[in-house]
Amino acid sequence: MDNSIPVVSKIFCSGTPTMLMIRRRPIVVNGGGFVVTDLSHNVVFVVDGCGILGSKGELMVKDGEGEPILSISKKGGIVQALSTRNKWNGYLMDYQGKDKLVFSLTDPKSCIAQSAPIRIHIEPKMHCKNWDFEIGGSFADRDCTIVDCTRKIVAQMGRKELMGGKDFYHVEVQSGYDQAFIIGVMAILDNIHGESTRC
Template sequence: MMMAKAIIGKVYCSTAQKVLVVRRRPNVVNGGGFVVMDCSAQKVLFRVDGSFVPGKKGDLILREADGGALLLMRPMGGMVQALGVYKKWKGYTVDYHGSRKLVFSLREPNSCLVKNNAIRIFTRSRGCDFKISGYFPDKCCAIVDSKGNQVAQVEIMKEVQEFMESKELYHVVVKPGMDQAFVFGVIAILDYIYGESTHC
């Protein structure tokens, strides 16, 4: 069994592999987003909301099933970011007092000068860094750890593929011990980067 990688919290790590379904919500006034459901239990686990607050463009919030904010993802702005070789995002946990703690950062190549153009994720835990392998818009990609192990796989549901041309419904296979909240925080950022449901 894989050792638990509790980046957001141990409560989001399962001892068994999980197949979770992502369903896109329509882009409406509240900024759109998506819902994550457990296939076996038929219940909502997470919800991702895109920001609709003026001046907060790009802010994403991962919420628990009860609506409580769990993770805030925010793009880094400014001139340095615009001129840099990377675009950066930061992921913060949010507690009930409203205070934030940085838990991961995501780095997306912003220039053709970058030799390795993989999207990389760096966590506060030593030896717990990741990269994206594959292409998210095709719903054919994986989150891979620093040892080369796939910890989560994004795929189109085969049962749905023949009936739907769009990629509004897909599934994510999360390996045992991997933090599901972290996985969907990363997926929320990928969704935004590629102009999908959270991008309004």
């Protein structure tokens, strides 16, 4: 029985928990993004930030072959400027280069809303009523968890103590969950916290 939960694609779902290693690009590549490898050091995903893409609030997740699979953009406009939350949209890139909305993430942008959780909505809607995934913990401390609406852990982030610093950390994605989607969420968190994807 297949119990995978694809957001980007079923090909990014594994039948077993998967450890992904994330390494920020060198500081000389301003807003360059990061590289994601498996435990055998094979490149699985590459995330490009605004230093490569040329515009703020734009991120791109590519597969190990360098093919774009997920385009992420921060929503703008007057309605967004008046809102107490920032909204990010993730779009699936198909072979014709067309975009299809697959998820949106909202995060607090003011002190008033700071205690509000970061929530993710999947398109089309999953079985949940108000939100599909929620992020808890601290990205800055490399100690954060993504749970689904039933509070089941989907992915957990941690620091590789032996490697030192915040340039190298890992994310364990539970079986059946979409790894490309989780890396897209990591890219947004990286940008929100002004790290490797932001100029």
